[in-house]
Amino acid sequence: SQQGEEDPQALSIQEGENATMNCSYKTSINNLQWYRQNSGRGLVHLILIRSNEREKHSGRLRVTLDTSKKSSSLLITASRAADTASYFCATDGDYGNNRLAFGKGNQVVVIP
Amino acid sequence: NAGVTQTPKFQVLKTGQSMTLQCAQDMNHEYMSWYRQDPGMGLRLIHYSVGAGITDQGEVPNGYNVSRSTTEDFPLRLLSAAPSQTSVYFCASRSDREGSYEQYFGPGTRLTVT
Numbered sequence: 459s460q461q462g463e464e465d466p467q468a469l470s471i472q473e474g475e476n477a478t479m480n481c482s483y484k485t486s487i488n489n490l491q492w493y494r495q496n497s498g499r500g501l502v503h504l505i506l507i508r509s510n511e512r513e514k515h516s517g518r519l520r521v522t523l524d525t526s527k528k529s530s531s532l533l534i535t536a537s538r539a540a541d542t543a544s545y546f547c548a549t550d551g552d553y554g555n556n557r558l559a560f561g562k563g564n565q566v567v568v569i570p
Numbered sequence: 571n572a573g574v575t576q577t578p579k580f581q582v583l584k585t586g587q588s589m590t591l592q593c594a595q596d597m598n599h600e601y602m603s604w605y606r607q608d609p610g611m612g613l614r615l616i617h618y619s620v621g622a623g624i625t626d627q628g629e630v631p632n633g634y635n636v637s638r639s640t641t642e643d644f645p646l647r648l649l650s651a652a653p654s655q656t657s658v659y660f661c662a663s664r665s666d667r668e669g670s671y672e673q674y675f676g677p678g679t680r681l682t683v684t
Binding site for chain 1: 574601603611614618620671672673674676678
């Protein structure tokens with residue numbers, strides 16, 4: 459089955475630095491979403507990028523999508539301690555938005 | 571709005587016991603889903619529903635049942651708990667409005683089966 463998969467990174471950065479994480483997937487998609495999960499909490503939607511978009515911004519977040527490489531990246535600029543979380547990408551693929559395929563997640567630790 | 575609520579937050583079961591995880595949403599969302607999250611595995615879809623009376627299987631449905639008698643509620647039943655069902659369970663919902671793909675997640679239920 460189609461699966462969004464992040465590069466298995468655990469990222470540790472200083473406050474103020476930028477954090478970049480990647481996601482790759484296997485089948486064609488209509489859109490790709492990024493979610494954040496703070497420790498012990500549910501996931502929170504961050505941003506969605508459609509297959510016909512190459513880049514999207516939301517506040518300190520920048521998402522890129524390369525459908526030819528089946529990959530996406532999430533950049534968090536000027537990181538803050540509150541950005542410490544796990545970040546997941548999710549794709550719709552063959553089954554649409556009712557059956558999202560989530561990646562394994564990237565853990566980001568921002569050191570104050 | 572309370573959003574998506576789940577009960578209980580924690581549960582310990584013995585192998586073979588059954589239980590129901592509750593999920594409710596007050597956003598009038600048509601779509602609801604259940605996921606399980608295991609270390610290093612991301613989230614995997616168990617069952618989902620596109621509206622009251624309509625449910626379908628996800629990626630890992632075995633050992634679980636669901637029903638959707640109302641728009642608000644989407645309970646997940648474990649028929650005979652097994653240690654392999656030890657996990658964190660998340661319920662999510664989303665609107666059926668055109669172009670609305672964001673899923674709203676509950677806080678999760680941490681289940682341990684001994």
